[in-house]
Amino acid sequence: MKQIFVILLMGLTIFSCKQKAKETQVLALLPYFNSADFTPEWTNKTHKIPDFLFTNQHGKTITNKTYQGKIYIADFFFTTCPGICPKLTKNMSILQDSYKTDNEVMLLSHSVMPWVDTVDRLKDYAEKNGVDDTKWNLVTGDKDSLYNMARNGYFADEDFNKTRDKRGFIHTEKFILVDKEGYIRGVYNGTLEVDIERLKRHIEILKGEI
Incomplete structure (x- = not known):
């Protein structure tokens, strides 16, 4: 018994x-995020980052193919920003250091003031902030293309999501996590250390996906 x-x-x-x-x-x-309200969806994956073409700090063309098969973190900034941008850049630098030898992870920062952020200005900013150009691209380009990408590609412009005012200036603290297939898999406050740690954990989860 x-x-x-x-x-x-x-x-x-x-x-x-x-x-x-x-x-x-x-x-x-x-989850997957398919709309600007960032409602998590576990099986439905309908929104991919649209095709893009921008220019980085060395004058090189950066497109979706640059990030094909990579997990990457995207954000939006401008070089003369006195507010949240220095904190965003600092935390992107932390991520750069964390994944310095990891070929699966890359970073992508878009200027929201391209009429000021020329290639030369981006290069100077990159040098001052220790940007590794094999890991992290700072990009500029056509304003309409950049703003359309922020609003309709990454859903990163909170004000536009509420007002639909195309004239509004984009100023967002969001870090967007994109998987190897180009789907949005996470959104984080790029100024908060706790969210940076959460982002790192989520990157490891993505690495484990089949």
């Missing part, structure tokens, strides 16, 4: 462990 009890107990323990492992696996998945 005692042996039967032990066998039953072992069976329940194994079943419980398997269930917990299954639950952990289910929880260790990131």
Whole structure:
């Protein structure tokens, strides 16, 4: 009788462990974000980052192909920003250092003041902030293209999402996590250390996806 009890107990323990492992696996998945309200969707993936073509700090053309097959973090800034941008750049630098030898992860910062942020200005900013050009591109280009990408590609302009005012200036603290297929998988406050740590955890989850 005692042996039967032990066998039953072992069976329940194994079943419980398997269930917990299954639950952990289910929880260790990131949602997809397909709209500006950032409602998480677990199976529906309809929105991909649109095709883009910009110019980086060395005058090189940067497109979707540059980031093909890569996990990357995107943000929006301008070089003369006295407010949140220095903090965003500092935290992007932290991410750069964290994934310096990791070929799967890259960074992409878009200027929202391209009429000021020329290639030369971006290059100077990159040098001052220790930007590794093999890992992190600072890009400029046509204003309409950049703003359209921010608003309709990354859903990064909170004010536009509310007002639909195309004349508004984009100033956002969002970091956007994009997977290897070009889908948005996370959004974070790029000024908060706690969100940077959460972002790092989510990158590891993406790496584990099949």
